[in-house]
Amino acid sequence: MKKENIIEISELNKWYGDFHALKNINLNVKEGEIIVVCGPSGSGKSTLIRCVNFLEKFQEGRILVDGTELTDDVQKIRKIRSEVSMVFQHFNLFPHLTIIDNLTLAPIWVHNETKQEAKEKALNLLDRVGIRDQAEKYPNQLSGGQQQRVAIARSLCTSPKIMLFDEPTSALDPEMISEVLDVMVELAEEGITMICVTHEMGFAKKVAQRIIFMDEGQIVEENDPENFFNNAESDRLQLFLDQILTH
Amino acid sequence: MPINELQDTRIPPKSQIGALLWLKENLFSTWTNSVLTAISLYLLYICLPPLLNWLLISANFSFGTVNIFGFNIQFSEEMATNSNCGRSAACWPFIYEKFDMFIYGFYPREELWRPNAVFAITALLFISAKLIKSLKHKNKILLSFIILYPIISYFLLLGGFGIIPVVETYKLGGLMLTLIIASFGIIISFPLGVLLALGRQSELSTVRFFSVIYIEFIRAVPLITILFMASNVLPLFFDAGISMDKLVRALIAITLFQAAYMAEVVRGGLQAIPKGQYEAADAIGLSYFQKNILIVLPQALKISIPNIVGSSISLFKDTTLVLIIGLMDFLAVVTGAAADKEWLGRHLEGYVFVAMVLWVMLYTMSRYSKKLELRFNTENKN
Numbered sequence: 001m002k003k004e005n006i007i008e009i010s011e012l013n014k015w016y017g018d019f020h021a022l023k024n025i026n027l028n029v030k031e032g033e034i035i036v037v038c039g040p041s042g043s044g045k046s047t048l049i050r051c052v053n054f055l056e057k058f059q060e061g062r063i064l065v066d067g068t069e070l071t072d073d074v075q076k077i078r079k080i081r082s083e084v085s086m087v088f089q090h091f092n093l094f095p096h097l098t099i100i101d102n103l104t105l106a107p108i109w110v111h112n113e114t115k116q117e118a119k120e121k122a123l124n125l126l127d128r129v130g131i132r133d134q135a136e137k138y139p140n141q142l143s144g145g146q147q148q149r150v151a152i153a154r155s156l157c158t159s160p161k162i163m164l165f166d167e168p169t170s171a172l173d174p175e176m177i178s179e180v181l182d183v184m185v186e187l188a189e190e191g192i193t194m195i196c197v198t199h200e201m202g203f204a205k206k207v208a209q210r211i212i213f214m215d216e217g218q219i220v221e222e223n224d225p226e227n228f229f230n231n232a233e234s235d236r237l238q239l240f241l242d243q244i245l246t247h
Numbered sequence: 248m249p250i251n252e253l254q255d256t257r258i259p260p261k262s263q264i265g266a267l268l269w270l271k272e273n274l275f276s277t278w279t280n281s282v283l284t285a286i287s288l289y290l291l292y293i294c295l296p297p298l299l300n301w302l303l304i305s306a307n308f309s310f311g312t313v314n315i316f317g318f319n320i321q322f323s324e325e326m327a328t329n330s331n332c333g334r335s336a337a338c339w340p341f342i343y344e345k346f347d348m349f350i351y352g353f354y355p356r357e358e359l360w361r362p363n364a365v366f367a368i369t370a371l372l373f374i375s376a377k378l379i380k381s382l383k384h385k386n387k388i389l390l391s392f393i394i395l396y397p398i399i400s401y402f403l404l405l406g407g408f409g410i411i412p413v414v415e416t417y418k419l420g421g422l423m424l425t426l427i428i429a430s431f432g433i434i435i436s437f438p439l440g441v442l443l444a445l446g447r448q449s450e451l452s453t454v455r456f457f458s459v460i461y462i463e464f465i466r467a468v469p470l471i472t473i474l475f476m477a478s479n480v481l482p483l484f485f486d487a488g489i490s491m492d493k494l495v496r497a498l499i500a501i502t503l504f505q506a507a508y509m510a511e512v513v514r515g516g517l518q519a520i521p522k523g524q525y526e527a528a529d530a531i532g533l534s535y536f537q538k539n540i541l542i543v544l545p546q547a548l549k550i551s552i553p554n555i556v557g558s559s560i561s562l563f564k565d566t567t568l569v570l571i572i573g574l575m576d577f578l579a580v581v582t583g584a585a586a587d588k589e590w591l592g593r594h595l596e597g598y599v600f601v602a603m604v605l606w607v608m609l610y611t612m613s614r615y616s617k618k619l620e621l622r623f624n625t626e627n628k629n
Contacts, residue, residue, distance in 0.1 A: 053529075053530055055526050055529060055530060074534075078532050078534065081529065081530060081531070081532040082532040085530065085531065086527075086530040088523060088526065088527065088530075090521075090523050092521075092523035092524060092526060092527035093527075094524065094527070094528075094542055094546075095546065096545050096546050096549065096623075105531065105533075105541065106531035106532060106533070109533060109537050109541065110531065110532040110533060110537075154531070155530075155531070158531065158532070
């Protein structure tokens with residue numbers, strides 16, 4: 001079965017001032033594909049996925065998301081953002097709104113759903129991530145793991161085609177990482193397109209169809225999990241793997 | 248390996264609680280602290296007795312017979328006059344006699360029911376605010392109040408439309424005028440300030456430029472100058488035929504002045520919002536206005552409450568400056584009242600009275616802000 005490319009990134013270059021953060025990135029993502037991006041900090045992995053929903057502007061190259069090219073056009077950006085949702089390292093829940101209001105915000109204001117519809121869907125999603133009983137609480141009353149699960153539910157609320165994860169477990173206490181990863185694995189099995197920046201190599205091995213290794217703003221190597229971990233071609237990847245897998 | 252038994256909880260030792268400990272910790276914790284305490288007590292000993300003597304003990308309370316809610320309460324046979332009141336202590340009958348002037352200025356005495364009605368409506372609004380919240384169409388009711396209240400108040404106070412007699416604005420005065428100017432200034436400057444603050448943070452450089460110019464220009468100029476400008480320079484821009492009401496000019500000047508300060512207060516709140524909030528709002532596809540109205544401002548304004556109230560209190564006090572352009576506000580009527588030849592030279596009583604009333608009102612405002620802060624604090628609610 002041949003699947004369409006849902007994301008096409010070509011010749012992408014980005015600078016922060018004089019700093020060349022992304023160098024000639026070319027990457028195609030197929031519909032339903034699950035990609036893990038890893039690499040040392042400062043290698044541009046977060047910047048890359050933040051370009052996909054235009055949280056970061058880029059100076060050169062083009063990105064096509066589901067056939068729409070990313071430009072400064074506000075309407076196009078909003079269209080893309082309504083199809084691409086993002087989970088952040090620090091959850092970024094809205095602290096002044098209850099959990100349920102966090103979830104229903106986008107469906108009501110961006111997708112013009114009725115309050116009733118949005119709420120029903122939100123409760124179902126909360127059920128799926130296992131925190132339906134916390135719906136009326138405020139984010140800061142929840143643990144980090146619960147907050148991140150809420151954040152995942154929030155990003156699912158708009159039925160996105162693509163989900164971007166920006167180090168979703170990096171800010172969590174160790175005992176909470178697995179509850180978030182479990183939810184992500186479940187999502188992966190449902191066939192939603194995912195690009196996930198993470199250091200969780202166990203997760204990568206389990207669900208990724210392709211793993212991308214970035215260093216100094218470039219894609220150094222990409223491969224399927226099997227070959228990625230066992231037959232690293234470049235020294236840099238081998239070094240990286242040695243560092244993160246030895247302990 | 249030993250296992251510790253679960254222990255009973257007990258109260259702290261006697262020496263660690265109680266009034267003596269409080270005294271020790273707060274007033275005599277170090278020897279410098281003890282010296283300061285002693286000095287403070289000595290200052291109180293010097294100042295308090297004469298103050299109490301002037302305010303209460305030797306003060307004259309000969310109000311004559313006062314009717315309070317239908318009860319006649321006799322304070323004295325006759326009401327005191329300026330001459331038999333004495334000069335060594337306060338003569339409170341002066342305040343009683345001039346009370347209407349302190350509250351309403353020169354508002355026609357036979358029309359006083361109109362400002363009273365406005366006061367009553369205002370009080371009713373505050374009281375019913377809690378009740379409205381539980382009603383079904385609370386937003387609609389609130390909105391209609393917001394629109395109707397100023398219209399009704401305007402109509403009641405100034406009259407016209409052939410229904411009730413017109414009252415010229417120069418007759419407004421006293422506490423009523425102070426409240427009108429302050430509340431108008433505070434309420435109208437608030438949305439202006441929010442817009443200016445957003446403008447200053449805007450990505451559009453022209454919007455940012457003009458917001459910065461406006462804010463920095465206004466903040467660099469004292470209110471008194473702006474009032475003078477509004478009163479003397481503004482009319483020069485208009486044709487001689489068009490004369491702008493003095494009160495309107497003062498209201499415009501004060502609102503424009505306060506907007507700049509409000510903008511800076513709100514900007515402080517905006518800057519405290521983590522970048523992640525903006526990103527999350529962007530990422531779920533909210534538009535610029537949705538992002539600000541739904542996500543950023545609710546949080547920023549909440550953080551700014553203490554400063555917004557602080558700034559409003561400053562403005563409230565600053566409105567007393569309108570006396571320099573000839574408006575008879577609460578402070579200015581003291582001069583007027585003490586110029587009455589029946590009560591010549593009773594300024595001190597007037598100013599003390601004004602100070603006390605302002606203190607009560609402003610202190611209430613600041614307490615109210617504390618309450619608001621607690622109510623909106625969802626961040627650390629457990």
